[in-house]
Amino acid sequence: MTLVVFAFVFWLVAWRMNVVLANSAASKTRLIKLVVPIIFGFTILVVWELVVRGLSVPMVILPPPSTIADTFLAKLPILWKDFVQTFVKGALSGYLIGCTAAIALAILVERFDFIRRGLLPVGNFLAALPIIGTAPILVMWFGFDWHSKAAVVVVMVFFPMLINTVAGLSETTAMQRDLMKTYSADPWQAFIKLRLPAAMPFIFNGLKISTTLALIGAIVAEFFGSPTLGMGFRISASIGQLALDMVWAEIVVAAIAGSAFYGIVAIIEKGVTFWHPSQRG
Amino acid sequence: MRRSFLPIIVVIAGLLAIWYAAVVPMNIKMALTAAERSGIAVTPVGAKERRDRSAMLLVVQNTFAIKDTFALERPRLPAPHQVATELWNSTVNKKITSKRSLVFHGWITLSSTLLGFAIGTGLGILLAIGIVYNRAMDMSVMPWAIASQTIPILAIAPMIIVVFNSVGLQGIFPKAIISAYLSFFPVVVGMVKGLRSPDQMHLDLLKTYNASSTEGFWKLRLPSSMPFFFASLKIGIAASLVGAIVGELPTGAVRGLGARLLSGSYYGQTIQIWSALLAAALLAAALVALIGLVQRLTLNRMGMS
Amino acid sequence: MSQDPVIEARSLNLTFATNDGPVHALSDVNLTINKGDFVSFIGPSGCGKTTFLRALAALEEPTSGTILVNGQTPDQARQKRSYGYVFQHAGLYPWRTIAGNIKLPLEIMGYSKSEQLRRTDEVLRLVELEDFSKKFPWQLSGGMQQRASIARALAFDAELLLMDEPFGALDEIVRDHLNEQLLELWKRTNKTICFVTHSIPEAVFLSTKIVVMSPRPGRITDVIESSLSVDRPLEIRDSTEFIEIAQRVREGLRAGHGSE
Numbered sequence: 001m002t003l004v005v006f007a008f009v010f011w012l013v014a015w016r017m018n019v020v021l022a023n024s025a026a027s028k029t030r031l032i033k034l035v036v037p038i039i040f041g042f043t044i045l046v047v048w049e050l051v052v053r054g055l056s057v058p059m060v061i062l063p064p065p066s067t068i069a070d071t072f073l074a075k076l077p078i079l080w081k082d083f084v085q086t087f088v089k090g091a092l093s094g095y096l097i098g099c100t101a102a103i104a105l106a107i108l109v110e111r112f113d114f115i116r117r118g119l120l121p122v123g124n125f126l127a128a129l130p131i132i133g134t135a136p137i138l139v140m141w142f143g144f145d146w147h148s149k150a151a152v153v154v155v156m157v158f159f160p161m162l163i164n165t166v167a168g169l170s171e172t173t174a175m176q177r178d179l180m181k182t183y184s185a186d187p188w189q190a191f192i193k194l195r196l197p198a199a200m201p202f203i204f205n206g207l208k209i210s211t212t213l214a215l216i217g218a219i220v221a222e223f224f225g226s227p228t229l230g231m232g233f234r235i236s237a238s239i240g241q242l243a244l245d246m247v248w249a250e251i252v253v254a255a256i257a258g259s260a261f262y263g264i265v266a267i268i269e270k271g272v273t274f275w276h277p278s279q280r281g
Numbered sequence: 282m283r284r285s286f287l288p289i290i291v292v293i294a295g296l297l298a299i300w301y302a303a304v305v306p307m308n309i310k311m312a313l314t315a316a317e318r319s320g321i322a323v324t325p326v327g328a329k330e331r332r333d334r335s336a337m338l339l340v341v342q343n344t345f346a347i348k349d350t351f352a353l354e355r356p357r358l359p360a361p362h363q364v365a366t367e368l369w370n371s372t373v374n375k376k377i378t379s380k381r382s383l384v385f386h387g388w389i390t391l392s393s394t395l396l397g398f399a400i401g402t403g404l405g406i407l408l409a410i411g412i413v414y415n416r417a418m419d420m421s422v423m424p425w426a427i428a429s430q431t432i433p434i435l436a437i438a439p440m441i442i443v444v445f446n447s448v449g450l451q452g453i454f455p456k457a458i459i460s461a462y463l464s465f466f467p468v469v470v471g472m473v474k475g476l477r478s479p480d481q482m483h484l485d486l487l488k489t490y491n492a493s494s495t496e497g498f499w500k501l502r503l504p505s506s507m508p509f510f511f512a513s514l515k516i517g518i519a520a521s522l523v524g525a526i527v528g529e530l531p532t533g534a535v536r537g538l539g540a541r542l543l544s545g546s547y548y549g550q551t552i553q554i555w556s557a558l559l560a561a562a563l564l565a566a567a568l569v570a571l572i573g574l575v576q577r578l579t580l581n582r583m584g585m586s
Numbered sequence: 587m588s589q590d591p592v593i594e595a596r597s598l599n600l601t602f603a604t605n606d607g608p609v610h611a612l613s614d615v616n617l618t619i620n621k622g623d624f625v626s627f628i629g630p631s632g633c634g635k636t637t638f639l640r641a642l643a644a645l646e647e648p649t650s651g652t653i654l655v656n657g658q659t660p661d662q663a664r665q666k667r668s669y670g671y672v673f674q675h676a677g678l679y680p681w682r683t684i685a686g687n688i689k690l691p692l693e694i695m696g697y698s699k700s701e702q703l704r705r706t707d708e709v710l711r712l713v714e715l716e717d718f719s720k721k722f723p724w725q726l727s728g729g730m731q732q733r734a735s736i737a738r739a740l741a742f743d744a745e746l747l748l749m750d751e752p753f754g755a756l757d758e759i760v761r762d763h764l765n766e767q768l769l770e771l772w773k774r775t776n777k778t779i780c781f782v783t784h785s786i787p788e789a790v791f792l793s794t795k796i797v798v799m800s801p802r803p804g805r806i807t808d809v810i811e812s813s814l815s816v817d818r819p820l821e822i823r824d825s826t827e828f829i830e831i832a833q834r835v836r837e838g839l840r841a842g843h844g845s846e
Contacts, residue, residue, distance in 0.1 A: 132523055
């Protein structure tokens with residue numbers, strides 16, 4: 001019980017500290033902007049640990065962070081194998097295939113206004129659907145292994161990527177297009193020199209959204225059938241064995257993979273679209 | 282809108298045509314096996330012979346079987362009319378209380394979706410207001426809200442179900458929690474953007490009137506946030522629906538659209554899978570369209586569309 | 587000023603079909619512009635001055651009548667890359683440096699790499715932006731961006747320069763400076779310039795010929811041959827000659843306005 005009280009006190013102290021930091025003169029600096037959410041996240045972990053231990057919450061409901069950390073370190077080889085199966089083989093390959101196909105189709109479609117006007121609303125519609133439901137069908141077609149997971153990822157990232165790219169390619173103003181006309185530029189020149197660079201912010205927006213969709217697609221697709229390997233498989237198997245610490249360890253892997261994937265795309269984005277107002281802050 | 286009508290019809294027709302065309306090579310091997318079993322001559326003879334041949338080649342060699350590919354019981358790729366018929370049969374032709382009715386299953390999924398969506402949106406708005414008006418909350422929570430969008434939260438859905446089940450909460454509530462969580466963050470991020478959208482000029486004007494924070498909220502920030510609000514509602518409801526469906530997967534649930542997808546995949550009932558998927562798709566479309574309708578009516582009345 | 591016609595418009599008509607009925611943007615326009623002229627087009631909104639410029643650039647199609655640019659149709663002239671166009675906004679590509687932006691038309695028109703470098707340096711020096719060649723457009727002020735846009739139009743060998751209110755978005759002090767620079771540039775390069783503007787002092791200061799237009803339907807109400815000498819300091823705007831010409835322009839504008 002004392003642990004719970006201690007947790008409560010810790011929460012109050014940490015919150016007070018954050019309030020002071022947030023309202024201080026230094027609150028605009030990058031350091032403080034980083035420190036405050038870190039204190040907040042750390043506080044959550046501490047409170048979690050103390051409350052779960054203090055109230056003797058059973059492991060099958062919620063393990064404490066310390067146990068999760070132990071399991072994570074102990075089971076690292078298995079976690080790594082799962083990561084390779086799900087992320088590298090399933091999510092990454094599906095991501096590359098899906099995004100490339102979507103960009104290629106968008107470039108093709110953009111030349112023909114009629115098709116674009118029909119495809120964009122249909123694409124918007126399809127992007128909002130529960131694509132994850134196609135997982136059982138794709139498992140049936142491509143088998144249990146990572147190929148079906150890659151297929152699910154392709155379907156999931158295709159439509160958001162398509163509509164973002166099409167929107168980006170139409171982003172040029174009439175004035176910019178007129179300028180190209182006065183140079184008597186041919187369509188290919190106008191595409192490479194104007195449309196493509198101007199579309200980059202939109203394309204990267206789609207690429208970032210797709211990183212999250214890819215990981216979700218690969219993991220959830222494994223719920224529908226998988227060899228005895230993979231993050232989704234491990235999660236559902238561990239649930240069956242009530243080994244929730246392993247489930248949480250996989251979630252930690254997923255969180256790290258997800259944010260790292262997104263972060264890498266964001267860094268590339270900063271390099272390519274350095275000129276866009278959103279990047280210049 | 283009218284300008285896009287014909288292109289949309291053409292694109293949909295094109296997609297349906299491609300679907301129909303794909304049915305033939307996808308199902309040809311199954312159709313030929315069935316034909317052989319009923320004594321019809323098939324080129325080449327024997328399923329083993331045919332297994333590694335290209336589907337297109339088999340189609341060309343056995344054009345009589347093309348019509349059969351559209352009428353298989355467990356096709357690899359059901360034809361559109363097969364899916365439509367199954368959908369019709371499981372909705373209109375079944376009693377709503379029947380365990381085979383997609384309306385029944387759809388309602389199970391929909392109820393968790395709506396409950397979760399309501400909770401997620403409500404809490405999300407409250408948190409957004411907290412973030413906009415409290416600097417400590419802004420700096421502590423907002424980075425996590427944004428970071429959480431890169432984490433595949435959906436993966437822990439099964440765990441949530443199991444945990445709640447073990448404390449005795451079953452059925453609609455655990456699924457609603459997953460739906461709530463999935464709609465929560467998009468709503469928070471969207472509402473924060475929306476509540477912060479008025480430009481400095483408008484805020485300064487209210488200052489010259491000595492308006493209180495509360496008045497500023499109701500008269501300026503909340504109305505300005507409406508377009509962002511509806512955009513995040515659309516994302517939120519689609520996410521809630523997916524959450525409810527995935528929440529039905531783990532414990533071998535027997536009710537709901539996700540359960541239908543799962544049982545269809547276990548028993549190899551492909552047409553059942555496709556019709557459940559189509560039902561889920563129509564449900565998603567209807568929900569998003571409904572929000573779109575409310576959005577248009579509200580923004581019209583506010584003169585903001 | 588030579589009598590060598592670069593632009594000839596005969597009975598030019600241009601009507602737009604809009605939701606509110608047909609708009610007669612240009613009605614029976616007849617005009618000749620000679621090599622080396624600096625011609626300003628001035629008039630209120632809707633008088634057709636921008637439409638005329640766009641028609642010269644083959645960005646708009648006339649409904650009837652003819653335009654000849656260098657003895658060819660506007661589209662032929664466009665394909666021969668006979669003119670440089672300067673828009674109201676600089677329209678520089680944010681992902682290219684200033685030098686990169688100047689190189690844009692040169693790349694499209696197939697100039698060699700060494701030619702591109704030579705011409706870019708030359709025009710940047712002409713507009714006094716040689717120190718900013720490696721900067722990006724958002725790092726420059728509005729006036730500097732517009733200068734870069736003019737440099738871009740001068741980089742390739744087009745004898746004709748079409749400018750659509752290029753200084754409209756700038757403040758008066760910057761505007762005066764740019765007017766002087768433009769005049770210098772014109773004298774040095776001897777190009778033919780068609781310049782659309784809203785400002786009477788600007789039109790009178792810059793031009794050898796002023797075309798006054800009025801709206802509904804868009805038409806020319808007066809063509810004034812300027813008597814000012816080619817060498818004009820800014821102070822000339824306070825001279826009697828200048829004021830007389832400006833008054834004539836004002837009368838032309840009022841006349842067009844009154845006949846509605």
